[in-house]
Amino acid sequence: MPPTESDEVGPGGVGGRPSSESTDTEPESPTPKDSGDDAVPKGEGVSTEKGDAAAAPLPRGEAPGIRFEKVIKRFGHNVVLRELDFTVGPGERVTLIGPSGSGKTTILRLLMTLEKLDEGLIWIGDETLWHMERGGKRVPANQKHLHEMRKQVGMVFQQFNLFPNMNVLRNLTEGPVRVLGLSRDEAVERAKGLLDLVGLGDKIDSHPSQLSGGQQQRVAIARALAMQPRVLLLDEVTSALDPELVVGVQDLLRDIARQSDLTLLCVTHEMTFAKDISDRVLMFDGGQIVEEGPPDQIFGEPSEQRTRDFLQAVLAS
Amino acid sequence: MDWDWQYSGDILPDLLDGLRYTVIATLAGYVIALVLGLVWTLLRRTPSRVFNQAIRWITEFIRSTPLIPQLYFVFFVLPAWGITIGSLTAGIITLGIHYSTYTAEVYRAGIADVPKGQWEACTALNLPRSRVWLDVILPQAIRRVIPTLGNYLIAMFKDSPMLLAINVAELLFSAYQVGSKSLQFLEPITMVGLLFVVVSVISSILVRRLERRYATN
Ligand SMILES: Nc1ncnc2c1ncn2[C@@H]1O[C@H](COP(=O)(O)OP(=O)(O)OP(=O)(O)O)[C@@H](O)[C@H]1O
Ligand SMILES: [Mg+2]
Numbered sequence: 001m002p003p004t005e006s007d008e009v010g011p012g013g014v015g016g017r018p019s020s021e022s023t024d025t026e027p028e029s030p031t032p033k034d035s036g037d038d039a040v041p042k043g044e045g046v047s048t049e050k051g052d053a054a055a056a057p058l059p060r061g062e063a064p065g066i067r068f069e070k071v072i073k074r075f076g077h078n079v080v081l082r083e084l085d086f087t088v089g090p091g092e093r094v095t096l097i098g099p100s101g102s103g104k105t106t107i108l109r110l111l112m113t114l115e116k117l118d119e120g121l122i123w124i125g126d127e128t129l130w131h132m133e134r135g136g137k138r139v140p141a142n143q144k145h146l147h148e149m150r151k152q153v154g155m156v157f158q159q160f161n162l163f164p165n166m167n168v169l170r171n172l173t174e175g176p177v178r179v180l181g182l183s184r185d186e187a188v189e190r191a192k193g194l195l196d197l198v199g200l201g202d203k204i205d206s207h208p209s210q211l212s213g214g215q216q217q218r219v220a221i222a223r224a225l226a227m228q229p230r231v232l233l234l235d236e237v238t239s240a241l242d243p244e245l246v247v248g249v250q251d252l253l254r255d256i257a258r259q260s261d262l263t264l265l266c267v268t269h270e271m272t273f274a275k276d277i278s279d280r281v282l283m284f285d286g287g288q289i290v291e292e293g294p295p296d297q298i299f300g301e302p303s304e305q306r307t308r309d310f311l312q313a314v315l316a317s
Numbered sequence: 318m319d320w321d322w323q324y325s326g327d328i329l330p331d332l333l334d335g336l337r338y339t340v341i342a343t344l345a346g347y348v349i350a351l352v353l354g355l356v357w358t359l360l361r362r363t364p365s366r367v368f369n370q371a372i373r374w375i376t377e378f379i380r381s382t383p384l385i386p387q388l389y390f391v392f393f394v395l396p397a398w399g400i401t402i403g404s405l406t407a408g409i410i411t412l413g414i415h416y417s418t419y420t421a422e423v424y425r426a427g428i429a430d431v432p433k434g435q436w437e438a439c440t441a442l443n444l445p446r447s448r449v450w451l452d453v454i455l456p457q458a459i460r461r462v463i464p465t466l467g468n469y470l471i472a473m474f475k476d477s478p479m480l481l482a483i484n485v486a487e488l489l490f491s492a493y494q495v496g497s498k499s500l501q502f503l504e505p506i507t508m509v510g511l512l513f514v515v516v517s518v519i520s521s522i523l524v525r526r527l528e529r530r531y532a533t534n
Binding site: 161165166174175223227 | 456
């Protein structure tokens with residue numbers, strides 16, 4: 001049962017996307033008619049038409065929900081997630097908190113297919129990420145299925161992970177051109193729009209090594225958004241930054257959360273930021289949800305001792 | 318035994334001619350080593366375990382046998398199976414293949430050095446496999462190993478006299494020939510040494526320069 005029966009088409013509209021699904025070679029000449037991969041001209045939600053790339057860089061409309069169903073993840077004998085169940089609604093913003101080693105990163109990495117799922121199901125919209133239908137049966141996903149599903153998901157890393165061999169512009173156009181099949185011009189236009197959004201319009205020709213950590217992380221955020229994901233994963237994106245740069249990046253993310261309809265999963269230890277950005281907070285410990293609720297409740301009057309202890313420890317640091 | 322300047326001048330053109338072959342063989346062999354080494358490295362990363370192990374043992378075998386038997390094999394044994402090639406070509410190919418097993422290790426290390434986060438960013442961007450390699454991994458890996466690869470050029474240059482085993486008219490071979498005609502070996506052999514030093518020093522300077530240029534990002 002998918003978490004979302006919501007509006008319009010199957011969430012994310014996977015499968016309805018032509019162009020460049022095969023895992024190889026360049027997309028055949030990016031067709032101008034290309035309504036292809038993103039910017040699907042679909043009903044309301046989609047805030048712009050035509051030259052939208054620059055105008056409205058933030059994805060709007062039809063974000064899929066997410067659901068973990070009895071998810072098990074092990075590393076060797078270490079069972080990190082034990083039959084984990086939880087649901088994130090379409091467009092919902094959820095913050096994951098919990099002590100070190102509680103499995104927060106693992107959850108995001110499973111969603112980004114950076115870790116393999118051991119057991120259980122992960123739904124994105126009304127499709128399973130790690131499984132696909134074959135002759136009425138559910139079988140492990142192949143590369144093509146993963147490739148299609150991943151189009152909906154974007155991730156920003158703690159360590160930015162920009163490509164150091166490319167300048168900022170190329171970092172932002174690589175994906176849209178190679179994966180989404182945008183023409184170079186379209187991709188450049190989109191990149192410029194996003195760089196303006198993150199306040200780095202003047203750094204378009206810089207190399208990542210010439211940027212501060214905060215600037216690099218902004219570029220990384222822009223790079224993720226350039227793929228127009230419906231789900232955005234943020235894993236402690238400010239914890240590698242110098243203290244004075246944290247606020248800027250947080251403000252940016254707050255704006256993005258406000259202006260977009262992304263489904264957002266965010267891991268952070270910054271309580272104020274978590275309060276601002278999220279609809280709901282999930283407190284994890286030992287790969288299980290200990291407690292969940294609106295940020296005010298979790299941070300204000302947590303009912304579980306483990307949550308209190310954790311919050312105490314975070315405040316102390 | 319006195320140094321004969323007159324004689325030295327006379328044989329210089331012959332030696333330079335030999336040097337020309339040495340340089341040709343080294344450079345051509347180097348190109349083969351660079352390309353083939355990368356091919357080995359990539360082949361070792363295919364999904365098939367059996368295939369990977371096969372490639373591993375083949376390269377291991379080539380790397381751990383000396384160059385001269387390999388030269389003999391290509392030049393004297395292959396013709397028995399109907400494959401005949403000239404001595405210079407045989408020398409270039411053998412030198413190239415031999416050193417490709419070294420450059421393969423260099424590439425492998427360079428690829429292993431690319432941070433895991435780069436691969437993960439590629440997955441997060443959903444880049445197709447070909448693009449991951451061509452646009453992200455190889456440019457970073459190769460950049461890192463350029464200095465090491467440069468050192469192999471010098472190593473190959475110094476190994477190139479072994480080609481005389483299959484009668485390639487390279488520098489040492491020329492020296493040997495002029496020497497045995499006049500039975501005066503001091504000058505030609507000394508000059509071979511000097512010429513090698515000159516070329517090596519020049520190449521080293523170039524490699525150092527590459528090193529400085531690519532040392533850091
Ligand atoms: N690649 C891996 N190999 C082995 N064990 C791993 C691996 N990745 C994570 N783990 C283990 O899984 C558990 C959960 O790790 P995870 O990174 O998800 O925790 P986290 O909640 O993100 O912690 P933190 O707050 O420190 O980032 C830990 O016990 C960790 O040691
Ligand atoms: Mg973590």
